[in-house]
Amino acid sequence: MNTLKVFNNLNVTLSKLLVICMMVSCLVGSSYSVCDFKAIFNFGDSNSDTGGFHTAFPAQPSPYGMTYFKKPVGRASDGRLIVDFLAQALGLPFLSPYLQSIGSNFTHGANFASSASTVLQPTASFFVSGLSPFSLDIQVRQMKQFKARVEEFHQRGTKISLGMNIPSPDVFGKSIYTFYIGQNDFTAKIAATGSIKGVWDSIPQIVSQIDAAIKGVYAEGGRTFMVFNLGPVGCYPGYLVELPHASFDFDEHGCMVSHNNAVAAYNKLLKYTLSQARATLPDASIIHVDTHSALLELFHHPTLYGLKYRTKACCGHGGDYNFNPKILCGNMFATACDDPQNYVSWDGIHFTEAANKIVALAILNGSLFDPPFHLHQHCDLQPIG
16 A cells, blocks of 8 residues: 555545644543653754754854744754654643753753764764764763753752753653654765665664664663654655666656665664564553655645645755755855745755644654554643644
8 A cells, every 4th residue: 555545544634634633632631631741852863953963063054943933943944843843732842952051941851863963873984974973872871861960960959050950850751752863874874885775784783773772761761762764865855966866766756766665674674673672661652653654745745735845945056956965055055935834845855844744743643653652642732833
């Protein structure tokens, strides 16, 4: 069954999702006034980084943030990310980057994600490619250090240090831990080897490291995990320009078949590995979040969801994809469209707020979860507007 049929069977269209989510909010409002989850702790790359990278390496330019924040706020989008929408729906504030020392509020979680991060520890060649030193292993270590410091502060009767609001020690067992990472491992391997074949041997290693990270967080008290799978990188405008491919390697929607096939193999192994982890950690909820299907649907059928442009970036410079690796979004010669709400892709590699919101609605609806997990039974879901 193809993705379109799956979505049709689930009645997952933008308008129906909006109605369903509004119904969920109304139904649960009478039974739940609070949320069982007191915080979100996120691990990831630029798809879920709320400012970590640009805290460490300041200088994000306009027009990033133009739609929602009206200024650059460290997010690789014109507005909110999926993790932002998830926090809003749970009635929590946006996640502060772990590396942001001033103005942060960690009472309801922290974001360890950093743009350009990888699952695997970066090698010297990775650094040459401009990847981040904050790999998944480092992010998990940061989380463990954060938890240890929180416990230390509370043992000493200190709740606020250096202006940072910190959570209660018991919050770590009442949180959702989200993982949205892996894209850079894929693209860096392809770029380094000059072929899609270069990534195949790394797939088991990448998935194994994610499994290890989950178990590491579990050992610290985490019990609810949402692991986002890899999006269809063969459809991303930037990768259509930069990654090697044959002229005949396109599907009817203009996406690279070989690259998306490799992604499908990765996602299949990830899903299987998570099912195995579930068997060894029976008191944990380990949820595979199929963001791939939702994003592929947007690239294949954007008009069904109120969008217009599938493989053309809103912000960039030149060509059919509006992407030039030498003139990226934020460059003085690049320009941003006036209607990002009509685009799937923001800057050729990341998504618009409009696309992120559609995927977030599908997540909140529960249609992307395996096994099924009903958020509305745990929380009075708030509208995400």
